[in-house]
Amino acid sequence: MNIGIDKINFFTPNAYVDLVDVANARGIDPNKFTIGIGQNEMAQQPRTQDAYTMAANAAYPLMDEIEKEKIDLIIFGTESASDASKSGAVILQNLLGIQKYCRCYEIKQACYGATAGLMTAISHIHQHPESRVLVVGSDIARYGLATGGEVTQGAGAIAMIISANPSIMTFDEKTVAYSEDIYDFWRPNYSSTAFVDGKFSNEAYIRFFNETFHGYCEKYGTSLDDFGALLFHMPYTKMGLKALRSVLEEGSEETQERLTNHYEKAAMYTRRIGNLYTGSLYLSLISLLANDENISTEDTIGLFSYGSGAVGEFFTAKLVPGYEKHIHKEDYEALLNRRVRFTVEQYEDLFNQTWLEEDGCETYQCDFDDAPFQLEKICDHRRYYKGGK
Structure with missing residues (x-):
């Protein structure tokens, strides 16, 4: 049975801050952000958006009456x-x-959550072939102002409908997962921002990629030359590129050029949004399919998912002929291009605002937020939303 992605979409709030502006405000050479880290813009979510509204806004374009009844x-x-x-x-x-x-x-x-959901969805479809499963990954990445991780923040969501006989991508269900109990990145319940051991985190990410990629090649008798493209969880675009470069010399010159070119296309949306945590790998997939005309349905696509703490998984997929009819580049570009550019002061002011955590009510409004679903208020410790059905 062919099982995979029948529909896919992403959402990011309609505000961003330019990282050149942030670099200048911090007294840092902008090239450190735009080249060294590989990021240009960072998404900002107004108070009317949280993880749940972003997920709903990502999934909403995938919905029709049939989906609502069959999921x-x-x-x-x-x-x-x-x-x-x-x-x-x-x-x-x-x-x-x-x-x-x-x-x-x-x-x-951590950032592995959506992939865990995808693997569970595949098993569910095996047992219930007529079912349809909605898998979402939605997050707000926060590290703190003027910290080492500041430039790798972001916000947004991805949504996928998983089914039999999908329209976009099928998974061959060959997979290798690898886990260890480590502290590379974590966020205790009492902290609104994450803690990260930067050097160790980078090393762990690359090591887990190598463990899973080489474990896959050994288990299934493949090599780097057998892959048309490799996709990565991208906390920032240079991170995935470092992982790719760690294995590039194992392939031919043609393979090295092909994988690098595909990677650049897959990184385009992350450069403009930032870290989506659970949605990051699948944002890179959407970016590849929307921006790369040289990807083929004959290609085997490798995907590396990573969640700090830590779990890594490498798995493979192939595109379905005609997939491009279900990838809506114009909509993605419109979403990114109509965003409001924040000043650094606006970004810092928003970052320092906190959610209501005591008795009472707080109402949220944003003149430029035109998303279908928005957080309306928090009242008596309950969240109320507008938009719908």
């Missing part, structure tokens, strides 16, 4: 949840008007 499993990958008990998946089910006979839950394992 019977919603898996929400995030490390930006606002509730330690209630799942964002049930919020998403309600916002999108998906039928009630549906299993809904949330997954947390």
Whole structure:
């Protein structure tokens, strides 16, 4: 049975800060950000957007009445949840008007959460071939102002519908996962920003890629030359490139050129948005399919997912003939190009605002937020949303 991605989309809030502006404000050479880190812009979410509204806004264009009736499993990958008990998946089910006979839950394992959801969705479709599964990854990446990780922040969501006989991509279900208990990146419950051991985190990411990639090649008898493209979780675009370069010499010159060219296309949207955490790998997939005319349905595409703490997984897929009809580049470009450019002062002011964490009510408004779903208020420790069904 062919199982894979039938529909896919991403959402990012309609505000950003230019990283040249941030570099100048910090007294740093802008090339350190734009070349050394490989980032140009960083998404900013207004107070009317949280992890749940971003997920709904990513999934909304995929919905029609058939989807609302046939989806019977919603898996929400995030490390930006606002509730330690209630799942964002049930919020998403309600916002999108998906039928009630549906299993809904949330997954947390740093940036690996959406991939964990994808693997579970594939198993579900094997057991229930007529089912359709909604998998989302939605996050707000925060490290702190003027910190080493500041330039790798971001916000946004991806949404995928997984089904049998998909229209975009099929997974061959050959996969290798690797896990260790490490502290490369973590966020205790009492902290609104993450902690990261930068050098160790970079080393762990590349090591986990090599463990899973070479483990895959050994297990399934493949080599670098067998891959048409490699996709990576991208906390920032230079990070994935470092991982790619760690194995490039294992391939021919033609392979090295091909994989590098595809990587540049896959990195285009991350350069403009920043780190999506759970959605990052799949944003790179959308970027590749929207911007690379040289990718082929004959190519085997390798995907590396990584979640700090840590879990890595390498798996493979192939595109379905005609996939390009289901990739809407014009919509993606319109979403990015209509965003409001924040000043550094606006960005810092927004960063320092906190959510209501006591009795009472707080209402949120944003004149330039035109997304279909928005956070309206927090009242008596409950979140209320507008937009819908």
